[in-house]
Amino acid sequence: RTLSEEELNRYLQQLSIELISNNVAVETCDAILSNIRDQLLGSKVKRFLNVEEYLRSLVKDAIIGILKEDISYPRIESLISEKLKSSPGEPFIILFLGVNGVGKTTTIAKLANYLRKRGYKVLLSCSDTFRAGAIEQLSIHAQRLNIPIIKGEYGADPASVAFNAIEHAKARGFNVVLIDTAGRMHTDRNLLEEMKKIKRVAKPDLTVLVLDALTGNDAIYQADIFDKEVGFDAFIVAKCDADDKGGILISLIYTFKKPILFIGIGQSYDDIEVFTPDHFVKKILE
Amino acid sequence: HLSKAIRNIIDKVSRSRIVDKQLLNSIIIDLQRALLMSDVNVNTVLQISENIREKFEKSKLPEGIDKRKYILKLIYDELINLLGGEYSEELKIQTGKTNIFMFVGIQGSGKTTTVGKVAYMLKKRGLKVGIVCADTFRPAALQQLRQLVKEYNIPVYGEEGGEDAVKIALNGIEHFRKQGVDVILIDTSGRHKEEKGLLEEMKKLASAVNPTEIILVIDASIGQQAYSQAKAFHEATPIGSIIVTKLDGTAKGGGCLSAVAATGARIKYIGTGERIWDLEKFNPPSFVRRITG
Numbered sequence: 313r314t315l316s317e318e319e320l321n322r323y324l325q326q327l328s329i330e331l332i333s334n335n336v337a338v339e340t341c342d343a344i345l346s347n348i349r350d351q352l353l354g355s356k357v358k359r360f361l362n363v364e365e366y367l368r369s370l371v372k373d374a375i376i377g378i379l380k381e382d383i384s385y386p387r388i389e390s391l392i393s394e395k396l397k398s399s400p401g402e403p404f405i406i407l408f409l410g411v412n413g414v415g416k417t418t419t420i421a422k423l424a425n426y427l428r429k430r431g432y433k434v435l436l437s438c439s440d441t442f443r444a445g446a447i448e449q450l451s452i453h454a455q456r457l458n459i460p461i462i463k464g465e466y467g468a469d470p471a472s473v474a475f476n477a478i479e480h481a482k483a484r485g486f487n488v489v490l491i492d493t494a495g496r497m498h499t500d501r502n503l504l505e506e507m508k509k510i511k512r513v514a515k516p517d518l519t520v521l522v523l524d525a526l527t528g529n530d531a532i533y534q535a536d537i538f539d540k541e542v543g544f545d546a547f548i549v550a551k552c553d554a555d556d557k558g559g560i561l562i563s564l565i566y567t568f569k570k571p572i573l574f575i576g577i578g579q580s581y582d583d584i585e586v587f588t589p590d591h592f593v594k595k596i597l598e
Numbered sequence: 599h600l601s602k603a604i605r606n607i608i609d610k611v612s613r614s615r616i617v618d619k620q621l622l623n624s625i626i627i628d629l630q631r632a633l634l635m636s637d638v639n640v641n642t643v644l645q646i647s648e649n650i651r652e653k654f655e656k657s658k659l660p661e662g663i664d665k666r667k668y669i670l671k672l673i674y675d676e677l678i679n680l681l682g683g684e685y686s687e688e689l690k691i692q693t694g695k696t697n698i699f700m701f702v703g704i705q706g707s708g709k710t711t712t713v714g715k716v717a718y719m720l721k722k723r724g725l726k727v728g729i730v731c732a733d734t735f736r737p738a739a740l741q742q743l744r745q746l747v748k749e750y751n752i753p754v755y756g757e758e759g760g761e762d763a764v765k766i767a768l769n770g771i772e773h774f775r776k777q778g779v780d781v782i783l784i785d786t787s788g789r790h791k792e793e794k795g796l797l798e799e800m801k802k803l804a805s806a807v808n809p810t811e812i813i814l815v816i817d818a819s820i821g822q823q824a825y826s827q828a829k830a831f832h833e834a835t836p837i838g839s840i841i842v843t844k845l846d847g848t849a850k851g852g853g854c855l856s857a858v859a860a861t862g863a864r865i866k867y868i869g870t871g872e873r874i875w876d877l878e879k880f881n882p883p884s885f886v887r888r889i890t891g
């Protein structure tokens with residue numbers, strides 16, 4: 313029989329409610345479902361097909377496609393090793409940015425621990441010279457993890473702290489430098505300029521945008537402006553333990569086609585997980 | 599995008615002499631999409647749609663009534679209704695007693711910064727304010743609070759290295775009661791609805807402290823989880839007021855409608871920046887204008 317437009321719309325409407333309730337961005341949801349709609353409109357289906365189940369399986373395939381087609385998920389170890397091989401004596405520099413409170417500082421501590429456990433010599437650069445308690449916060453993490461840290465005074469130029477850290481790293485043979493920065497709104501011109509300067513000075517090998525898993529459609533605007541103004545290479549999404557549905561992960565990869573390297577799943581140092589699309593798809597479609 | 603949607607709606611209505619069922623449906627679809635992009639909860643969006651459809655169909659509009667204005671009014675009324683009304687409401691400070699406000703919310707929502715802002719606001723009004731740091735988890739939480747209010751001479755009570763939030767809170771309250779302060783603000787650790795142990799701790803803290811009111815601090819950019827997260831907080835410790843932070847970004851704040859719906863509390867203030875004076879009274883009509891572009 314032929315799938316009627318009315319029947320198709322009814323089921324797609326139900327699926328869009330489900331996807332959006334799971335925090336998939338509206339435009340991503342539209343794209344997934346309109347694709348399916350185009351495929352199926354007026355097409356012939358088996359006489360006794362369970363249309364709802366069939367559509368659901370098409371949505372699963374679409375999500376898998378989004379997460380896996382023409383996008384590679386590099387392991388951070390291989391990115392670092394590549395650099396260490398090609399430019400001996402040069403540390404692998406990672407710059408972290410994102411809006412206020414998403415989890416940058418905590419993520420850096422977790423990643424420092426992750427890398428140190430795998431034998432890398434990690435140096436922290438506290439380039440948040442603005443927020444109250446920022447320097448003490450990262451310093452406490454550094455102390456607990458026994459990882460060296462370069463910091464400046466409150467009010468110092470964040471780019472110069474990063475510069476000092478990188479010079480120190482080169483002189484002392486550190487493999488990795490992690491640069492923490494102050495949270496900033498993508499709407500603040502001055503802070504965007506400040507970040508561009510930090511990036512110009514630090515010349516990072518990897519720029520990571522950190523996002524909060526609970527964020528709604530605004531995550532797309534944040535990432536869009538940060539990419540246009542500063543440019544970033546990959547995502548880390550923190551607080552995924554607060555939202556187990558993880559719709560935001562689909563929206564980010566669909567919209568920007570950049571990899572999610574890690575997800576944060578808690579407040580302890582071990583609560584960081586390599587993001588693997590297969591594992592995620594299994595979980596989101598239970 | 600909602601302003602684009604409203605414009606679409608206006609265009610559609612003005613191009614037709616009558617607003618028939620089909621036009622109404624397409625208008626509602628435009629509206630739904632825009633509200634969802636502003637992070638309004640899916641169920642709320644469906645509810646608003648039903649209410650508008652019902653009112654519009656029931657309405658015996660007299661001749662000459664501008665249908666456009668009527669539909670816009672229906673949308674406006676629905677959203678204002680969800681916020682509890684058009685009026686602004688502030689924190690109630692009772693004179694002659696020690697008012698205790700406990701701040702709770704998800705990790706990173708802006709509690710600590712907001713405690714500083716509220717302290718500053720109340721001090722400017724001539725009240726004696728004390729801050730208690732009952733966050734025993736976050737590294738340098740106490741230093742963060744102290745640095746935030748240092749130049750404004752607002753006392754902060756905390757116990758460096760302390761591990762018992764309840765004990766610290768009670769010590770802090772006693773310390774400030776002795777000084778005869780009017781208002782005590784208590785900062786707590788961030789937590790979310792899956793962290794059952796932390797929700798339990800918050801419950802214990804609230805029952806030990808017995809605050810005048812518990813204030814939920816929520817990030818304006820929160821998505822579809824807003825309702826269930828706020829509900830979990832409310833079921834653990836009844837929320838009296840809401841403060842929405844980071845409205846200086848691009849977030850429309852639709853999730854905050856859900857926080858109101860889940861707690862029955864009203865939004866009293868909004869955070870519009872990182873500085874201690876970046877706190878404003880909540881104004882429902884301008885918030886609705888923000889959600890509707």
Ligand SMILES: Nc1nc2c(ncn2[C@@H]2O[C@H](COP(=O)(O)OP(=O)(O)OP(=O)(O)O)[C@@H](O)[C@H]2O)c(=O)[nH]1
Nearest residue numbers: 412413414415416417418495551576577578705706
């Ligand atoms: N549950 C949970 N909490 C997290 C996670 N990542 C970070 N947090 C918490 O989120 C809060 C904010 O984390 P920070 O690391 O200070 O965030 P930030 O982006 O550096 O904040 P600013 O520097 O102020 O912009 C802290 O309470 C962290 O413990 C996570 O994956 N899960």
Ligand SMILES: Nc1nc2c(ncn2[C@@H]2O[C@H](COP(=O)(O)OP(=O)(O)OP(=O)(O)O)[C@@H](O)[C@H]2O)c(=O)[nH]1
Nearest residue numbers: 412413705706707708709710711788844869870871
């Ligand atoms: N731009 C902007 N930033 C804000 C606002 N309110 C808070 N912040 C920032 O958001 C970040 C997190 O604020 P905190 O006060 O540390 O949040 P918190 O809820 O106490 O975090 P935890 O204690 O870790 O749960 C900081 O960088 C603040 O400066 C606001 O209204 N606008």
Ligand SMILES: [Mg+2]
Nearest residue numbers: 416417440495
């Ligand atoms: Mg930080």
Ligand SMILES: [Mg+2]
Nearest residue numbers: 709710733739
């Ligand atoms: Mg705090």
